[in-house]
Amino acid sequence: MPFLLAAALCSVLVSVLLKLARRLDVDIGQAIAWNYVVAVAASTLAFAPAPATLRAATAAWPALLGLGLLLPTIFLALAGSVRHAGIVRSEVAQRLSLLISLLAAFALFGEPLSMAKGGGIAAGFAALVGLVWRPSASAGEMDAGAARWVYPLLVFIGFGVIDVLFKRVAQAGVPLGAALLAMFVLALLVSLVLQGWRLARGQARLGGRSLAAGLLLGMLNFGNILFYLRAHQALPGRPTLVFAGMNLGVVALGALAGMAVFRERLSRFNVAGLALAILAIALLARG
Template sequence: MIYLLLSILSSTTIAVIFKLMDNRNVALLPVIVLNYFSALTAGLLLFDGELSLTYILNSPWIYISFLIGSLLIIGFYLIGYTTQKAGIAVATIANKMSVIIPILFSILYFSEESSILKTLGIILAVVSVVLAVLKKNESGEQKKFSLLPLLMFLVIGVIDSAVKLAQHSYVSDGDVSLFTSFSFGLAGIIGVIILSFNPKDWKSFGNPLVWFFGILIGLANFGSMYFLILSLNHSGFDSSIVYGLNNMGIIMASIAIAMMFFREKLSRVNISGVVLALVSVAILTLLV
């Protein structure tokens, strides 16, 4: 259970750091780039196999790793930007509910069995995201930010679907750590290329907070996955229960922090979205 709590803490920490960065006007993209190199370093330090560039380049997962690395930098930027502009609670719900996209992908591509309960869970997940992002009396600028969670929902869902495809068809058990670290590294390299077109962002590396937040988010990013895997291996629960408890814990912890420390306000409609999100997680991971 301690590993599951550490995974929830790591994931929640990421959203909190993004919000703190916004309050201190710390540039987002340089932090995200550093985050991936920090996560890459953590992964390589924990990898106990023999590192070989030739082995990596000849691996069956090399091409899908490039795809995932490209999407990761976009997806994580959207998570950070959405957290800062739409709030921790909304960003977390959109992020966690994107799980329905790889579920749909698995049903359509791998011909996994569907059911009435699974269909109900998917419908509730979509409705929960829509309700969670609705705001009354929004200005034009606020309406623009309301679309961010929906875009993030789609991109993260596509990333998770690509990871599902890689795990199912290309990545062996012994290559999981290497595959993950290499994808993180690619995301960081792509981020550096993007930064090269914006000299202003390069100057941000002179800010110690950029390095502090970048390294911290990288460790939290890696830890969220690392501790989740450990909890899957050692909790004694079925994987569906672990995923369900993990997602519920992250949603509830993030919303509690958002309301207590960042004074984020949720309307009754938003709260109904939160409730539906939790019900959807329960259906999709605990009951199906």
């Protein structure tokens, strides 16, 4: 359980750091690029993957390339979601993205659909609607209102597709350490291209704060992955407990951080969506 708590805490602290980025004058794009420098170094040290395993897994490269492109771009969407919709909605949208991977499991990977999973999927989509529902008070707030639901939806879809691609990589037989290193290297290259373009156009300047934030972001991001894997190793016969504990822990800690620390306000629809999200996670874990 300590590993689960540490993994959930790292996940929520990533959102807290993204929430504080503007106040601390941190360039999110640069921080994300530095984050992948840390992720590449940490993956190399922690897993010491053999390059030969990647050269042999030719079937996995389309999915790995997709992951390399999606990881940095969905990180930007997560930052936008935290900024416009808040930590609570963003964390729940990220957790509910498992609905996409479950639908893919039924449609693409031949997994049977149980009553509990069916109920969990239905509750999950209802929760998503409740969480992003935020009617604007006037026509002048239309753009801001749109950002509050567009970004969480992008997070929901993006992380769901990432999970499906990761399953494709696992099917190809690529060891976890080698897969993580390849994804992080590709994501770093994409991030460098994006930031190089911004620097060339004068849209950004290199800054020490962005470097420091990126290094911290990378440690938290990798810590989330590492502690989650350690939780599975510590509880090898209880994967459902690990899955449910991680998701419910992130939702609970995210709600606590968002509402208690940042004074995020939730409407009745949002609160109902949060309750449905917890129900959905419980049903999916049981199923």
